Amino acid sequence: MPEKTELLTVPGVWNLPYNYSAGETISKFLIEIRDNGRIMGTKCSKCNRVIVPARSYCERCFISIKDSWVELPPKGTVAAFTLVTMKFEGLPDPPYIVAFIKLDGADTTFPHYLTGVDLSDTSVTRDTALLGKPVRLVFKDKKDRQARMTDFRVELVP
Amino acid sequence: MARKVAIVGTGQTKYATRRFDLSADDMVFEATSRALDDAGLTIKDVDAVVFGMAPEALDGVNCMDKWCSGASAAYGKPFMRVHTGGATGGSAAIAAAYHVASGLFDVVLVVAMERVGETPDAQRVLNRIYEPTLASEFALNIINVVAMGTIRAMKSHGFTEQHMALISVKNHLNALNNPFAHLQIRVTAEDVLKSPLVCWPFKLLDCCPRSDGACAVVFAAGDKAKKIARVPAWVKGMAAVTDIKVPGETGDTGWISADAALNAYKRAGIDNPRRQIQVVECYSPFSSMELMLYENLKFCESSEIVKLAEAGFGEMNGEVPFTPSGGVMCSNPIGATALIRIAEAAIQVMGKGEKRQVHGVKNALATGTGGSPGIGSASFTTAMVLGRDI
Numbered sequence: 053m054p055e056k057t058e059l060l061t062v063p064g065v066w067n068l069p070y071n072y073s074a075g076e077t078i079s080k081f082l083i084e085i086r087d088n089g090r091i092m093g094t095k096c097s098k099c100n101r102v103i104v105p106a107r108s109y110c111e112r113c114f115i116s117i118k119d120s121w122v123e124l125p126p127k128g129t130v131a132a133f134t135l136v137t138m139k140f141e142g143l144p145d146p147p148y149i150v151a152f153i154k155l156d157g158a159d160t161t162f163p164h165y166l167t168g169v170d171l172s173d174t175s176v177t178r179d180t181a182l183l184g185k186p187v188r189l190v191f192k193d194k195k196d197r198q199a200r201m202t203d204f205r206v207e208l209v210p
Numbered sequence: 211m212a213r214k215v216a217i218v219g220t221g222q223t224k225y226a227t228r229r230f231d232l233s234a235d236d237m238v239f240e241a242t243s244r245a246l247d248d249a250g251l252t253i254k255d256v257d258a259v260v261f262g263m264a265p266e267a268l269d270g271v272n273c274m275d276k277w278c279s280g281a282s283a284a285y286g287k288p289f290m291r292v293h294t295g296g297a298t299g300g301s302a303a304i305a306a307a308y309h310v311a312s313g314l315f316d317v318v319l320v321v322a323m324e325r326v327g328e329t330p331d332a333q334r335v336l337n338r339i340y341e342p343t344l345a346s347e348f349a350l351n352i353i354n355v356v357a358m359g360t361i362r363a364m365k366s367h368g369f370t371e372q373h374m375a376l377i378s379v380k381n382h383l384n385a386l387n388n389p390f391a392h393l394q395i396r397v398t399a400e401d402v403l404k405s406p407l408v409c410w411p412f413k414l415l416d417c418c419p420r421s422d423g424a425c426a427v428v429f430a431a432g433d434k435a436k437k438i439a440r441v442p443a444w445v446k447g448m449a450a451v452t453d454i455k456v457p458g459e460t461g462d463t464g465w466i467s468a469d470a471a472l473n474a475y476k477r478a479g480i481d482n483p484r485r486q487i488q489v490v491e492c493y494s495p496f497s498s499m500e501l502m503l504y505e506n507l508k509f510c511e512s513s514e515i516v517k518l519a520e521a522g523f524g525e526m527n528g529e530v531p532f533t534p535s536g537g538v539m540c541s542n543p544i545g546a547t548a549l550i551r552i553a554e555a556a557i558q559v560m561g562k563g564e565k566r567q568v569h570g571v572k573n574a575l576a577t578g579t580g581g582s583p584g585i586g587s588a589s590f591t592t593a594m595v596l597g598r599d600i
Contacts, residue, residue, distance in 0.1 A: 132358035141330060162456070183361065
């Protein structure tokens with residue numbers, strides 16, 4: 053046996069298709085977006101939290117809330133954000149802003165891309181001042197909607 | 211706690227982007243046999259084994275626990291796998307300590323591993339930890355979600371990229387004293403600030419590397435521990451908490467839950483961590499997380515973070531050294547990382563730290579953090595207080 057061994061690697065690929073089941077509550081939530089351009093949440097009858105996107109249960113009170121729907125306005129604020137400047141494999145080409153958005157009247161937030169920001173303006177994108185700034189949801193034309201969170205975009209209110 | 215438990219041995223591999231010289235089970239065998247050697251034990255002394263590994267797509271092998279069970283000293287013994295993301299090593303160690311505390315097992319070995327270097331971009335895998343119908347399509351990953359929490363903390367607590375750079379410099383300097391550390395490079399604050407921007411406010415040198423490696427720890431019951439180790443590291447308190455929230459939701463401060471550490475302090479009789487704990491091995495893969503932990507772990511008030519950072523609070527010759535090993539910022543084999551914190555805390559208590567030893571350690575704290583805030587997501591935190599005296 054040679055003293056110094058050549059160290060080998062064996063290639064492999066994972067490429068597995070899936071179809072993720074949304075369940076009744078998230079299906080209803082996404083269909084409201086597609087058919088009526090409306091954002092619906094569920095409200096816990098015990099702690100009064102409004103959860104958006106809708107969820108069938110409250111994890112804190114531990115009760116089912118799947119029948120207590122509330123409509124949210126298509127506007128809110130930036131709850132958290134970051135400007136992404138480096139390319140990650142399989143993710144979009146930078147630059148872009150990912151954010152968590154809190155709709156007015158909601159207690160929870162959801163992730164989305166933040167549009168309407170001049171990405172070259174580092175005094176905006178590399179500063180904490182965007183936090184709490186107002187945003188609005190802009191829905192695609194009805195014929196282009198696919199019952200997905202991408203049926204609307206989130207735009208900074210100038 | 212039901213029965214007294216102590217750490218009597220630890221073992222680690224050298225961490226690196228790729229360990230081409232070791233197969234996955236070789237890596238586990240190396241860490242496991244080093245831990246047994248450190249304790250002066252053999253496979254015959256082990257009553258049960260707990261194995262830790264995080265998302266399988268990082269390594270590209272399903273149920274790595276099967277492949278690595280033989281290398282974990284599990285032949286003929288009870289074996290279980292524990293997984294809580296980045297907190298895996300902390301949760302697995304707590305499970306091992308529970309085994310001993312229960313009175314059913316006297317010596318339990320925990321070993322955790324990861325090969326993050328086998329796939330070219332770990333963040334592509336970590337994007338898939340998010341809920342698939344509502345969330346994952348928005349390019350979330352661990353780096354940008356932690357960046358979002360950091361931006362909120364910068365606004366509420368006034369620390370800057372310059373303060374974060376000081377933490378990075380300190381951790382890279384510490385790693386030079388740790389023979390197992392992955393990154394062993396000296397960097398200046400200017401190097402950190404000028405390194406490429408990943409997502410604001412994180413530059414490359416604010417972020418951990420992706421590492422291959424394994425770590426093992428041996429837990430033993432009270433009387434036995436005293437016979438096995440000259441100085442056992444006693445488990446004085448341990449706790450875990452599941453935090454379920456979405457960034458920016460009502461009541462969210464942007465901070466990681468402190469409850470695991472607070473519960474562990476209570477069980478360990480610690481009411482003033484700054485006076486009673488002499489060294490901290492915290493789970494902070496990003497520079498900002500360590501700053502946030504100064505307050506989170508109750509080493510200071512929220513208004514003091516900036517002052518502590520500027521005073522070098524966590525440096526080797528600072529008031530309370532944080533991560534003498536170089537920490538997660540210099541080695542991050544994800545499933546093993548929180549167990550490395552516990553092993554390094556035990557090393558400090560046992561006085562085996564050599565060049566990275568902090569003098570006069572009576573109590574050491576190790577923490578773990580896993581998961582992520584987000585829709586259909588959770589953050590797991592663990593904490594363990596180890597001490598020289600029980």
